[in-house]
Amino acid sequence: MALIVDGLVKKYGEKTVVDHLNFAMEKPGVYALLGTNGAGKTTSIRIILGMLASDEGRVTWKGAPLDPVNANIGYLAEERGLYPKYSLLDQLLYFAKLKKVGKKEALERIKYWAERLEVTEYIFPPAIKGKKRSKANRADQLSKGNQQKIQLMAALLSDPELLVLDEPLSGLDPVNTDLFKGIIREEIGKNKFLIMSSHQMPVIEEFCSDITILNRGKSVLTGNLNEIKKSYGRVNLFVKCEGEIDRYIEQFGLTLANRTPEEYHLKVRDEAQAMAFLGRLVQDNVMVIHFELREPSLHEIFVEKVGGAHEE
Amino acid sequence: MKNKLSGWKDVFLFTLAQTLKSKAFVASFIIMMLLALVASPVMNMMSAADGENANYTITKMYVYDETGYFNADTVRAMLKTGGWTVQVDMGGTPQEGEAYEKLCAHVDESETSAVLLFVTAKEGPVELFLEYSRNGEIKKTELTAFEQVLFAAFEECRYDALKVDAAQRELLSAQVSTSVLRAGMDGNVVSEGDTSISGFEYWFLYGLLFIGMMICMMVGSQVATSVIVEKSSKVVEYLLTSVKPLAVIVGKVLAMLCVVMTEMVGLIVVFAASNAITGQKTGENVLAKLISPEVLGKLNPVNIALGLIFIALGMIFYATLAGLAGATVSRMEEAGEGLVMFTISVLVGVYVGIGAAGSLLGAGDNPFAVFAMLFPLSSPFLMPGAIVIGKAPVWIIVVSFVLLVALIALLFWFVARVYEALIVHNGNRIGIKQLLKMRN
Numbered sequence: 178m179a180l181i182v183d184g185l186v187k188k189y190g191e192k193t194v195v196d197h198l199n200f201a202m203e204k205p206g207v208y209a210l211l212g213t214n215g216a217g218k219t220t221s222i223r224i225i226l227g228m229l230a231s232d233e234g235r236v237t238w239k240g241a242p243l244d245p246v247n248a249n250i251g252y253l254a255e256e257r258g259l260y261p262k263y264s265l266l267d268q269l270l271y272f273a274k275l276k277k278v279g280k281k282e283a284l285e286r287i288k289y290w291a292e293r294l295e296v297t298e299y300i301f302p303p304a305i306k307g308k309k310r311s312k313a314n315r316a317d318q319l320s321k322g323n324q325q326k327i328q329l330m331a332a333l334l335s336d337p338e339l340l341v342l343d344e345p346l347s348g349l350d351p352v353n354t355d356l357f358k359g360i361i362r363e364e365i366g367k368n369k370f371l372i373m374s375s376h377q378m379p380v381i382e383e384f385c386s387d388i389t390i391l392n393r394g395k396s397v398l399t400g401n402l403n404e405i406k407k408s409y410g411r412v413n414l415f416v417k418c419e420g421e422i423d424r425y426i427e428q429f430g431l432t433l434a435n436r437t438p439e440e441y442h443l444k445v446r447d448e449a450q451a452m453a454f455l456g457r458l459v460q461d462n463v464m465v466i467h468f469e470l471r472e473p474s475l476h477e478i479f480v481e482k483v484g485g486a487h488e489e
Numbered sequence: 490m491k492n493k494l495s496g497w498k499d500v501f502l503f504t505l506a507q508t509l510k511s512k513a514f515v516a517s518f519i520i521m522m523l524l525a526l527v528a529s530p531v532m533n534m535m536s537a538a539d540g541e542n543a544n545y546t547i548t549k550m551y552v553y554d555e556t557g558y559f560n561a562d563t564v565r566a567m568l569k570t571g572g573w574t575v576q577v578d579m580g581g582t583p584q585e586g587e588a589y590e591k592l593c594a595h596v597d598e599s600e601t602s603a604v605l606l607f608v609t610a611k612e613g614p615v616e617l618f619l620e621y622s623r624n625g626e627i628k629k630t631e632l633t634a635f636e637q638v639l640f641a642a643f644e645e646c647r648y649d650a651l652k653v654d655a656a657q658r659e660l661l662s663a664q665v666s667t668s669v670l671r672a673g674m675d676g677n678v679v680s681e682g683d684t685s686i687s688g689f690e691y692w693f694l695y696g697l698l699f700i701g702m703m704i705c706m707m708v709g710s711q712v713a714t715s716v717i718v719e720k721s722s723k724v725v726e727y728l729l730t731s732v733k734p735l736a737v738i739v740g741k742v743l744a745m746l747c748v749v750m751t752e753m754v755g756l757i758v759v760f761a762a763s764n765a766i767t768g769q770k771t772g773e774n775v776l777a778k779l780i781s782p783e784v785l786g787k788l789n790p791v792n793i794a795l796g797l798i799f800i801a802l803g804m805i806f807y808a809t810l811a812g813l814a815g816a817t818v819s820r821m822e823e824a825g826e827g828l829v830m831f832t833i834s835v836l837v838g839v840y841v842g843i844g845a846a847g848s849l850l851g852a853g854d855n856p857f858a859v860f861a862m863l864f865p866l867s868s869p870f871l872m873p874g875a876i877v878i879g880k881a882p883v884w885i886i887v888v889s890f891v892l893l894v895a896l897i898a899l900l901f902w903f904v905a906r907v908y909e910a911l912i913v914h915n916g917n918r919i920g921i922k923q924l925l926k927m928r929n
């Protein structure tokens with residue numbers, strides 16, 4: 178096992194904010210930490226990164242307790258942080274130095290990532306003849322999206338083995354979302370270990386192999402995403418037909434989960450019931466335009482697991 | 490501990506470089522250096538102007554002497570040394586009755602740069618009354634200086650009148666000090682009397698104490714601001730993936746220490762150079778004029794180095810305390826609230842130091858002064874001056890140093906235990922009770 182999170186507990190006074198969190202990453206890939214706001218994701222990440230001490234449990238990385246000072250870890254925090262008044266280049270070089278990256282190597286990497294993330298003009302602002310260098314090379318002069326890019330650069334400068342991304346795509350426009358997704362894919366391709374926290378379920382489904390869903394500090398679901406979905410079975414049926422099919426739904430005892438002008442979202446008992454339902458429609462010459470039987474989405478699983486408890 | 494401090498050099502170098510590059514530092518440094526550069530020649534010019542009495546306006550003195558001691562030649566000569574070229578008019582004698590009133594009216598109505606000196610001994614002691622015109626151009630500050638010279642001159646007149654020779658005069662003017670000796674059971678002297686400090690030494694102590702307070706407040710607020718900026722901008726979350734909190738605070742404190750030491754050394758070097766150049770040009774040592782010979786004579790490299798060590802330790806202690814205070818708040822707007830603990834600590838140290846300086850002036854060596862020199866909150870402020878004026882014996886220096894270093898070590902230990910919880914804390918300010926609970 179490369180990363181083992183074993184029985185983490187964190188309490189603030191009487192309140193337990195992380196309650197016996199366990200998960201492990203055996204091989205490179207993306208592990209997702211999901212949960213509602215205040216579920217304990219960021220606190221868990223801070224403990225994993227060694228920023229916060231846990232009251233119980235431990236985190237091991239490659240067989241030894243994880244030491245952020247010596248391990249090569251990249252971190253993109255949920256609340257992005259840059260020095261507002263200092264030059265971007267100065268602070269990126271500083272962050273690289275803290276990660277023990279030499280100045281020459283750091284400069285090359287900064288140039289590479291600046292071009293890749295399209296922020297070269299901010300980090301290396303062109304000199305204007307007869308004028309002082311533009312102040313746009315300071316963080317407080319950048320848009321939120323561009324600050325996020327600089328922060329991602331800082332996380333990637335040391336070419337980390339373990340990359341922790343806390344809500345990496347929040348607040349990005351579609352173009353920059355694709356840019357970030359491309360970089361995340363590249364890092365996965367380089368056999369990196371990634372831990373990602375996000376509220377965007379499609380993003381998690383796109384990248385993550387394993388997940389843990391947290392609710393009020395407790396893990397309510399953990400494991401491989403595909404296996405979790407399989408365990409639910411293909412019980413979601415999406416049907417689009419010409420004409421009404423309400424009487425067929427009633428006859429087969431199917432549950433109507435949702436109905437839109439376009440299609441029905443039904444819950445079936447099993448695949449056999451779904452196939453029987455399809456057979457009947459075909460037999461009665463009902464024009465079936467779309468028929469899709471699939472596992473529940475992560476969104477549905479998430480809502481099922483934490484929705485009720487969250488509303489309590 | 491090594492792991493907890495790993496990376497402090499990088500934090501130190503970055504903080505130092507960014508502070509030295511900041512406009513605020515560059516501007517304040519240039520202003521201070523310019524002031525230090527011009528201080529010596531300006532003070533020299535001022536004192537030269539004083540010597541020449543370029544602005545002195547008294548040109549004539551009417552004298553009404555009832556004692557017969559007054560000697561116009563002696564007084565004129567001494568006033569000349571003080572910078573006044575004065576015409577002395579023995580305008581009236583006691584036998585002339587209304588002469589004094591006439592002189593008063595004359596000076597008041599007709600003179601603008603003359604004074605009237607009335608010397609009398611009718612009431613017992615000899616008294617000198619100096620009167621001047623309400624409508625004239627003579628200022629009170631000039632009169633004060635004139636009065637001092639006149640007093641000394643009249644002393645000379647009295648000696649002359651009594652025909653006191655030089656040897657007798659030396660004996661009469663010799664300083665008399667008193668000492669109370671106490672014998673122990675074995676007959677040896679166990680303590681000696683007057684150990685009080687002079688007024689000048691008191692003001693020297695007070696001045697250094699005030700400078701120490703300013704430095705600690707300045708460095709402390711800079712460290713606290715820096716911590717709050719990193720907290721509020723969330724930079725600290727990134728830093729903590731590379732270094733431990735203790736390394737962050739140590740790097741910052743030492744960087745600020747270097748910045749202030751650079752300023753102090755720069756000030757001393759520039760002022761010394763300015764003083765030397767001024768001295769070469771004018772043949773006068775301005776520094777010697779500013780600092781009393783009794784203190785100047787005690788200044789040596791060892792005293793200065795020991796004083797700087799205490800100032801540096803004080804800065805480390807108070808800056809670390811300020812860093813801790815800064816970490817208890819999450820927003821810049823709460824900075825003042827968070828720094829209350831730090832400010833109170835500085836003020837306690839300063840007031841204990843001022844009290845000790847006052848007690849040394851009034852009562853000499855005493856237990857409170859010893860306590861203040863050993864007490865780690867006040868020792869950084871009091872010890873530099875106490876060492877220079879010779880009020881801190883070796884044992885006090887050693888014990889005070891050990892106590893201060895021990896307290897700094899204890900503070901670092903405490904900071905290492907609570908800082909990581911503080912630094913990622915968001916929300917209301919953390920009080921002292923919560924802070925103490927965190928150490929467990």
